[in-house]
Amino acid sequence: MSDPNTASIVTTPPATMPTEAGSGAPTNAGLPESAKQQKPRGLLGDAWIDLRRKPLFWISATFILIFIVMAAFPSLFTSGDAVNGTLERSRVEPSSAAWFGYDVQGRDVYSRVIYGARASIVVAVVSTILTLLVGGTMGIIAGYRGGWVDALLSRIADIFFGLPFVLGAIVILTTFNGSGTDNGEWTIMGLVIMSLSVLSWPVVMRLMRSSVLATKEADYIVAARALGAGTGRIILKHLLPNCLAPLLVYGTIMVGSFIGAEATLSFLGIGLKNPVVSWGIMISEAQNYIRVSPYLLFFPAAFLVTAVLSFVMLGEAVREALDPKLR
Amino acid sequence: MTENIIEVRDLVKHYPVTRGVVFKKTIGHVKAVDGVSFELKAGETLGVVGESGCGKSTLARVLMNLERPTAGQVLYKGQDISKLSGGALRRLRRQIQLVMQDPYTSLNPRMTVGDLIGEPFEIHPDVAPRGSRRTKVKELLDLVGLNPEHINRYPHQFSGGQRQRIGIARALALRPEVIVCDEPVSALDVSIQAQVMNLLEKLQAEFGLSYVFIAHDLSVVRHLSDRVAVMYLGKMVEIGTEDEIYERPTHPYTQALLSAVPVPDPTLRESKAIIRLQGDVPSPVSPPSGCRFRTRCWKAQDVCAQEVPLLQIRPGSDHPSACHFAEKREIVATHEVA
Numbered sequence: 001m002s003d004p005n006t007a008s009i010v011t012t013p014p015a016t017m018p019t020e021a022g023s024g025a026p027t028n029a030g031l032p033e034s035a036k037q038q039k040p041r042g043l044l045g046d047a048w049i050d051l052r053r054k055p056l057f058w059i060s061a062t063f064i065l066i067f068i069v070m071a072a073f074p075s076l077f078t079s080g081d082a083v084n085g086t087l088e089r090s091r092v093e094p095s096s097a098a099w100f101g102y103d104v105q106g107r108d109v110y111s112r113v114i115y116g117a118r119a120s121i122v123v124a125v126v127s128t129i130l131t132l133l134v135g136g137t138m139g140i141i142a143g144y145r146g147g148w149v150d151a152l153l154s155r156i157a158d159i160f161f162g163l164p165f166v167l168g169a170i171v172i173l174t175t176f177n178g179s180g181t182d183n184g185e186w187t188i189m190g191l192v193i194m195s196l197s198v199l200s201w202p203v204v205m206r207l208m209r210s211s212v213l214a215t216k217e218a219d220y221i222v223a224a225r226a227l228g229a230g231t232g233r234i235i236l237k238h239l240l241p242n243c244l245a246p247l248l249v250y251g252t253i254m255v256g257s258f259i260g261a262e263a264t265l266s267f268l269g270i271g272l273k274n275p276v277v278s279w280g281i282m283i284s285e286a287q288n289y290i291r292v293s294p295y296l297l298f299f300p301a302a303f304l305v306t307a308v309l310s311f312v313m314l315g316e317a318v319r320e321a322l323d324p325k326l327r
Numbered sequence: 328m329t330e331n332i333i334e335v336r337d338l339v340k341h342y343p344v345t346r347g348v349v350f351k352k353t354i355g356h357v358k359a360v361d362g363v364s365f366e367l368k369a370g371e372t373l374g375v376v377g378e379s380g381c382g383k384s385t386l387a388r389v390l391m392n393l394e395r396p397t398a399g400q401v402l403y404k405g406q407d408i409s410k411l412s413g414g415a416l417r418r419l420r421r422q423i424q425l426v427m428q429d430p431y432t433s434l435n436p437r438m439t440v441g442d443l444i445g446e447p448f449e450i451h452p453d454v455a456p457r458g459s460r461r462t463k464v465k466e467l468l469d470l471v472g473l474n475p476e477h478i479n480r481y482p483h484q485f486s487g488g489q490r491q492r493i494g495i496a497r498a499l500a501l502r503p504e505v506i507v508c509d510e511p512v513s514a515l516d517v518s519i520q521a522q523v524m525n526l527l528e529k530l531q532a533e534f535g536l537s538y539v540f541i542a543h544d545l546s547v548v549r550h551l552s553d554r555v556a557v558m559y560l561g562k563m564v565e566i567g568t569e570d571e572i573y574e575r576p577t578h579p580y581t582q583a584l585l586s587a588v589p590v591p592d593p594t595l596r597e598s599k600a601i602i603r604l605q606g607d608v609p610s611p612v613s614p615p616s617g618c619r620f621r622t623r624c625w626k627a628q629d630v631c632a633q634e635v636p637l638l639q640i641r642p643g644s645d646h647p648s649a650c651h652f653a654e655k656r657e658i659v660a661t662h663e664v665a
Contacts, residue, residue: 041479043437219433223497226391228420228450237446241437324437324481 043241047321057317063310071118080111083275091293100299103282104289112277113299119278121307123189124258127196132251135201139208140235140243144216154209157202166264169195173270185276192271196258207250211243218242245319252315256308279304331402332505332537333367333390333423338399340385344612355612359385361561362399364638367505372531372538374552374569376545376584380608382561383541384428387509390539391425392416403505421451424498428510430490434482440493441478444468447500454501467496471526488519495526499534507539512547524551545588549573557581560619561611563638567646577644577653580620618651626652 041049051057070077085107094101100109142153160168172195177183183191215221216239224234263280265271272278279300286296320326341356360382367373377383388394390401392408400407403419411419427433434443444464448455455463465475471492482490491511498506508527512520528551530536542548548555555572557565557580565578576582583602604623609615615622621631630651640646641653 041439042442043439046439046479219427219429220435222388222393223425223427223433223494224435224446225393226420226425227447227497227501228417229446230450233450237438238435242435322437325483 043322043324046324046327047318050321050327051317054317054321056313057321060310060313060317063306064314067117067121067307067310070114071121074115074118077114078108078111080108082107082111082115082277091289091296093293094295101293101295103285103296109282109296109299112282113279113303116277116279116282116300117303117307119185119189119272119276120259120262120280120304123192123196123262123272123278124255127193127200127258128251128254130193130197131200131204131254132247134197135204136208136247138201139205140212140239142205143209143212144231144235144239150209153205157205160199161202161206163199165199165261166268168199169261169265170268170270172198173265177270179269185272188272188276192262192265195265196261200254204247204250207246208243211246212239215239215242241322244322248315248319248322252312255311256304259304259308330369331366332369332404333539334400334402334405335363335365335390336400336402338363338386338389338401339397340382340389340394341397358561358611358614360389360396361614363558363561363563364399365556365563365566367537367539369504369537370531370535371553372540372551374548374555375539375541375558376543376548376555377558378543378608380611381558382611383543383558384509386558387425387507387539387541390507391423392419417451421454421501422503423505423507424501424503426491426494426498426506426508426511429514430487430494431514433494434490436482439479439481440464440468440473440485443482443493444496444500447497451501463500467500470499470530471496472522486519487515488522491515491519491523492526495523495530499530502534503536505537505539507541509541510543511540513542513544520547527551545573545584557584560608560614562619562649564620564650565646565648566638571646575645575655577641577646577648577655578620578650579624579626579652581648582656618649620650626650628652 074082085102085105087106089102089106090104092098092102092106094109098108098110100113103109103112138153138157142150173191177188177191221234221238224238229237259280262271262278263283266273266278266281267284272281274281282300283297283304286293286300290297338360339358339362340360341358343353344355344357345351346354363382363386365373375383375386385394389396392401392411395409401409403422406419408416408419408423438446441461441464444467445460448460448463461478465478468475468478473489473492473496477484482493485493491514495511511527512523515523524547527538527540531538538551540548540551549569552569554566554568556563557572557578559580565572565576565581572581573585576585579602583604586600586602602625606623609619609622615632617633618624618627618631618636621627624631628651634651636649636651638647638649641648641650643655644653
């Protein structure tokens with residue numbers, strides 16, 4: 001009986017090379033190609049190489065970068081005042097002096113759109129990330145562990161699932177952010193983010209749980225267990241990459257719907273309040289004047305649509321890059 | 328080469344059948360494997376045949392310690408593998424590896440071939456130092472007849488036979504002593520089956536591997552096996568050397584199986600009697616009393632319903648058979664004429 005540790009298979013030269021047509025032939029292919037092949041690559045490296053070739057990725061990434069800079073440093077884009085206006089300029093149409101015109105209160109729409117990016121994007125992106133993290137983690141735990149853990153987590157999710165979104169948000173926000181409270185801009189944003197995440201994570205959890213349930217019985221998971229892989233390795237290396245696709249798609253759609261949800265809450269008077277500007281607030285203010293001054297709705301809506309589309313396209317590009325079959 | 332590397336003693340694996348959502352009530356058991364014993368010697372190939380649902384794959388899973396047996400033991404060099412945990416279990420995993428049936432689902436679609444075959448080294452870092460892993464992976468690819476340049480490709484870029492070679496390379500990476508092959512060629516084209524089997528044979532000669540080779544194709548098993556075990560409904564009905572099973576079968580079920588093997592020679596085909604079994608395989612939840620095969624057996628008598636036939640050497644035979652009326656029967660099913 002030979003000891004497996006002393007003799008390594010790989011040091012033993014194979015007795016006979018199997019003669020299979022095609023094997024060995026590409027070895028003589030162009031040198032630069034084979035030199036490139038030598039470099040070890042993994043899924044992420046390949047995904048990045050694939051992404052770099054996609055114009056869709058560059059377009060959406062550029063837009064998202066612009067929006068992020070806009071959110072961080074609005075003064076780079078405009079020197080106007082987003083909060084104060086003069087009533088004599090109420091609903092003045094777009095002109096060369098003010099590209100986007102003035103709103104009912106005589107405030108510059110362009111400045112407001114720029115300053116509104118911060119609240120909208122921060123709220124939408126942070127609550128999406130939180131929702132994905134909480135829901136995804138819960139989904140993996142519930143799906144992978146199964147049994148009573150799954151039952152418990154699923155029932156907890158059902159409780160949150162049963163709350164209608166607007167009702168739940170009203171309850172949370174009127175408790176912490178009712179009329180008469182004097183919360184700062186960031187506190188309100190935090191509260192809005194919290195209520196959005198708390199009320200939407202069950203959807204992500206269910207999505208993730210069903211993905212995990214479908215994947216965890218796969219043969220390659222069994223093979224990994226047979227190799228002696230631990231739970232952490234199976235989840236990170238095998239389950240997660242194969243369950244991420246639906247989550248990414250849903251996540252990018254969620255960014256858009258959260259910007260809209262934030263607007264709904266602002267419109268109800270429980271979300272962000274003046275003088276904080278957000279695209280949602282602008283859109284809900286503009287709807288009363290949609291017949292006489294449609295541009296009031298058009299500009300914030302255009303920014304909103306562009307931002308949402310950029311996130312959706314980015315998510316799509318990343319999802320495709322992460323699937324080797326689609327390359 | 329006569330020491331037993333794996334010994335299976337009265338192995339039983341039952342899966343509970345439950346009813347109810349919150350308060351689960353066990354209403355029965357699927358008796359997937361019900362009292363199986365055999366031993367595997369170092370360097371030999373034990374073929375396990377049987378039709379779908381007879382417990383072959385469950386047997387493989389228990390052998391791999393992926394499932395805990397309900398009763399009985401699997402001994403690896405005298406050590407009960409189901410009692411191992413932690414570091415000891417990890418060391419055992421290095422010695423027993425698995426090649427799975429379906430090469431299309433047994434490879435993670437989002438890992439490159441290099442990552443797939445290199446994964447065993449990452450799980451067992453003491454086998455190969457970090458720097459040498461890439462070279463080892465390439466050597467393994469070369470060993471199973473794949474182009475080492477394809478290390479950065481993904482499984483979907485390979486054909487079924489090539490994928491199965493990747494699976495074999497992954498199983499070989501840790502230099503195991505035993506490889507459990509769970510129908511490794513049944514998902515492949517016949518032309519590719521031969522390639523993969525020849526590869527398995529070559530690797531066995533090279534590294535002195537022992538195989539537990541599970542299949543439902545008798546000719547595939549004959550090609551590779553030293554000894555063959557025939558399973559029916561969770562029990563082993565006959566076990567013996569390749570010759571004993573294929574040339575002198577004594578159990579009616581083995582005889583029926585062998586009579587169904589197609590004969591390529593049309594002149595011989597005339598003289599061949601096909602035994603047609605009646606009915607279906609009974610449910611493993613409530614198998615028949617006594618001999619499990621009696622419901623479909625043409626020899627069944629009263630004693631078959633009362634007494635469980637033991638797997639033992641019967642008079643007039645040279646190998647164990649689990650039939651009260653075991654006897655030789657002329658079967659013209661030798662496909663290996665050449």
